[in-house]
Amino acid sequence: MPTRWFAFFVVIAGLLLAPAARAAEPAPAASEAVPRPPKLVDVRFTLFKTSEVKTQEGFAFEGGNLFKSVAINHMAVLVQHPRGRFLFDTGLGRDIDHQYRQDMPWWARPLFSYGPVTPVRDQMEVAHLGPVDRIILSHAHWDHASGLPDFPRTEIWITQAEKDFIAQRHPGALLPSQVDSPALNWKVYDLENRPFASFMRSRDVFGDGSVVLVPLSGHTPGSVGLFLTVKSGQQYFFCGDVVWKLDAARLVKPKFWLPSLIVDNDRPATLHSIEQLHRLMVANPSLVVVPAHDAAVHDAIGYYPHWVD
Ligand SMILES: [Zn+2]
Numbered sequence: 001m002p003t004r005w006f007a008f009f010v011v012i013a014g015l016l017l018a019p020a021a022r023a024a025e026p027a028p029a030a031s032e033a034v035p036r037p038p039k040l041v042d043v044r045f046t047l048f049k050t051s052e053v054k055t056q057e058g059f060a061f062e063g064g065n066l067f068k069s070v071a072i073n074h075m076a077v078l079v080q081h082p083r084g085r086f087l088f089d090t091g092l093g094r095d096i097d098h099q100y101r102q103d104m105p106w107w108a109r110p111l112f113s114y115g116p117v118t119p120v121r122d123q124m125e126v127a128h129l130g131p132v133d134r135i136i137l138s139h140a141h142w143d144h145a146s147g148l149p150d151f152p153r154t155e156i157w158i159t160q161a162e163k164d165f166i167a168q169r170h171p172g173a174l175l176p177s178q179v180d181s182p183a184l185n186w187k188v189y190d191l192e193n194r195p196f197a198s199f200m201r202s203r204d205v206f207g208d209g210s211v212v213l214v215p216l217s218g219h220t221p222g223s224v225g226l227f228l229t230v231k232s233g234q235q236y237f238f239c240g241d242v243v244w245k246l247d248a249a250r251l252v253k254p255k256f257w258l259p260s261l262i263v264d265n266d267r268p269a270t271l272h273s274i275e276q277l278h279r280l281m282v283a284n285p286s287l288v289v290v291p292a293h294d295a296a297v298h299d300a301i302g303y304y305p306h307w308v309d
C-alpha cells in the first residue's frame, strides 16, 4: 500500500492525468445465497495483525478521500477446524527487512512500505499455539507471503495459476526471497467444478461445507477467497486483495489507478471480481466480508486472543 508522503505526488499526478480505469455501474443483485453447511461444525478463527501502516483512503479505491488517512493491516488468519488448523495468509514475517532490502525494487519502495512488524509465528509461539497443518495463500504477493519461510516444511496450498504467476516473476509485487526457499513445501490444489454461491468453481477444504475456497482471479491469476461458517452459523468471506477497503466493494470502485496499474495483474478481471463481490454482499446482507488490509473491518472483529466462533 502506498505511504502517506507519496500521496501528494499522486494527488497532483491524478489531477493532471485522466484515470486509466473507470468503475462500471453496479451490476444488478444476484439471487445466489451463500450456501450453509448441512450441519454446523465447530469452526472458529482469530486474526493476527503482523503490521500496520497509514495510507490515504483515495489510494485504496477510486473516489475515496485523498486527504483522509486510513489504517492498513498486514494480516494472518488462523482457522481452527476439528480436522485441522491452518493459516490463511501469513502477513509480514521474521525476515521481512531482509526480503525487502534484497528484492523490493527502488521504484516500488515509495509505494509499498510497512510499519513495525510482529510476525504471526512469534505471536503464535508466545501464545503456545503449536504448529499449523497448512497455510493457504489468498495470493502470493509480498505482503501475504512474507511469513512463509517462518513455517518450513508446512504444507502451503496454492493454485496452479498462482504457482505459474510466481514462476513468471513480478518485481515489486512478488519477492523471490519469500518464495524460492527449498524448505517451502508447496502443494498445488485444484478448484473443482462445483458451483458455490455465484462462483462456478470451489474447493470444500474439509468436505463439510464450513471452509470453502473460491476463485477471485484478476488481482493475481490464482487469487482465492475463503468462505468460513463458524460454530454459531455466522458466515465470513475473506476476499484477499480484490478490494483494499470494504467501501470499494459497496460502491463498486477499483483501486486508485496508479497502485492498481502495479498490483492488479488483470484490471478488467479485478473489476469483474469487485462486481461479483458487490452482488454477493447485496444478496447476503448478514455475510461479513473481510478484505485482507481493511483495518476498520479487522478492528470491528477483534484480534487474538479474541476468537470468533
Ligand atoms: Zn495483493
Ligand SMILES: [Zn+2]
Residues within 6 Å of the ligand: 141, 143, 144, 241, 292, 293
Ligand atoms: Zn495485499
